Amino acid sequence: MRRVLKLATAGAAATLVLAACGEAPSEEETTAGGGENAESSEDGEAAGGDAGDFKACMVSDSGGFDDQSFNQSGKEGLDAAAEELGIEPVEVESQADTDYATNVSNLVSQGCNITIGVGFLLEDAIQAAAEENPDTNFALIDSAFSDADFNPVELDNAKPILFNTAEASYLAGYLAAGMTESGTVATFGGLQIPSVSVFMDGFADGVDKFNEDNGTDVNLLGWDKEAQEGAFSGDFENQSQGQTLTEQFISQGADIVMPVAGPVGLGAAAAASESDGVKIVWVDSDGYLTASEYSDLMLTSVMKEIGAAVEQTITETVEGGFTNEPYVGTLENDGVGLAEYHDYAGDVEAMMVTGPDGEEVSLAEAVTMLEEMIVSGDITVESDNSPQQ
Template sequence: MKKKKFPILMSLVLATGTLLSACGQGATPDPAPAAPETTGGGDAATEETTDFSVKMVTDVGGVDDKSFNESAWEGLQQFEADFGAEVGYLQSGDAADYQPNLNRLVREGNDLVFAIGFLMGDDVKAVAEQQADARLAIVDMVVTDDAGNFLDNVANITFSEHEGSFLVGVIAGLTTKTNKVGFLGGVEGFLIKKFENGFKAGVKAVNPDAEIIVQYAESFNDAARGQQISGTIYAQGADIIYHAAGGTGNGLFTEAKERKRAGEDVWAIGVDKDQHAEGLPENVTLTSMIKRVDQAVYLVSERTMNGDFPGGQIVEFGLEQEGVGIAPTTENVSAEALQKVEEYKGKILSGEIKVPMNDEEYAAFINQ
């Protein structure tokens, strides 16, 4: 078979034990019609083909959110290009579409169905319990039954977002000129709190006197709201804002570019993908915290195709597996900051630093 094109070969860490995970409810945007199932093609012919089929359901951010969902879809398209598998997606206009879309893809007989995003946790649980023959995988969530047991037909994909966020926090803390930075969150909950607290810890590790302004949009799909909040944070004196807000975060780049054109020296930090291009032509993207959703979707698909579906398990992608980190585009990051990133990366990997995931751990981190 054709070799994988991904530049990083990650190991999969299977965590054991029971994990109780919180699932927040997002704000519901105006309904949009669900897109028809779509298949994508690779840019090269495959050496072999397979009758394996894998599809995904997007969250409300949509497949072209320039972030989380788009990265997942790129992973499936690469999987199609490498193995000749049938791939596709259903787009969710609002949260009410999640369960019908998942059910549809399962009933169609697809070999693996991905739910992209923690907001689908309850829907995945319902579908998995109703359709025992389904093979489901959810990104950013651990799904259990009412007794807290893993479901054998659900693979749970998680990331150490707090570790990657710590590293971009280091960059922000060393780059700010106003000594104020901001965090724009999507829907407040356990997952996005990992981004927030990891980022704040990274800032404080290198700049204890920095002020961090935090605000949530309570939506992953409201760019206008994202721009409004970003404007408020910049107006309070922050010169760098990190977002973990999906499509809502697109508004951050709009606001940063407008301010840059007006002569302000401001920066945006992207998330999930290298969002350098989102800051052009004004060049406002300082860096991005990359989260290899594309690679996770690809590798879990490959394992399943090869008869090793990780149902009832947690498949974790962290700093050690190169599942999170800083973006390869570093033209706007100082040599000093890049050196510090490597220094702190080593401390995290060695266990010298435990990056906080929640408010309590963050409080303990800065008071140690």
């Protein structure tokens, strides 16, 4: 119930939320492996026994592990830990919100040493299980924990894995403003929750920074940072909603769109593919690789290094070093960043702009300079949706 109240509160400010009905779910799948045949790492020892006796478990949200976004990235981290450490991985794919508590409970009953929930939507299920099972470790990607009044809660056996994507999105907004030919760019989210809005905040500020540096007036559709109002598809599954929103943005002149909505972003890419000159900024993973059917549209991606954070968390737990201290990915620790420009690298290099130092430089150089200024602290990207560090 707490999660439902949170979503209702977060969504109240949205000016455009399209009703979304996902496709009928397929039969739930549970996959286990790696424990019997995997080779042990040099460390070889897990807390309480051999690494091969350690079971690391993960529950996806309803987007599934093939979402070409953060669920997939989480699973890649689990698989990497299993290969490196010789532990047993178990993945459970949720088909609907109603699966979360049951899936987490089932993994606990299987004796998982650590159970990781992928996404804000699993907060209630992971938190309840952690409170009921104080001798078992848990982690949650993209959300911290809170009480019924939304006050922060620390649990000794539960670790938040968070990402300050406002920093990397700031770079993406600056890049998009420099590359647009129409003078209009856009963004939209799946649900209005902090882990989504933080991308949109950074993107908006990056566009503003480019306008400030270059005396331009690039227009951003889909998000008003000050009012915290904008466009949301209503979920993370229904790709047709992403396609509809993107078609609306294109009709208003947008030629670069950043969907922050998991698989819904594939609908945005589909709409972009039908319009000449429209590009996509992907999120979470490198869309050029994970959504390769649309690689020719991918200007760049705002990446969260979820896989690396998951692997690190599992490794620490196997070695007996689990802590509840939040992991926060930033530009400084390489937890977030921009992907390569791939097919657009030459265009970004050739585009000359006024950089943040007031000198004429290539757009690629300007983005690099901005990144260095954020890491050094000369620029602070502010967002009320950023995780606490």
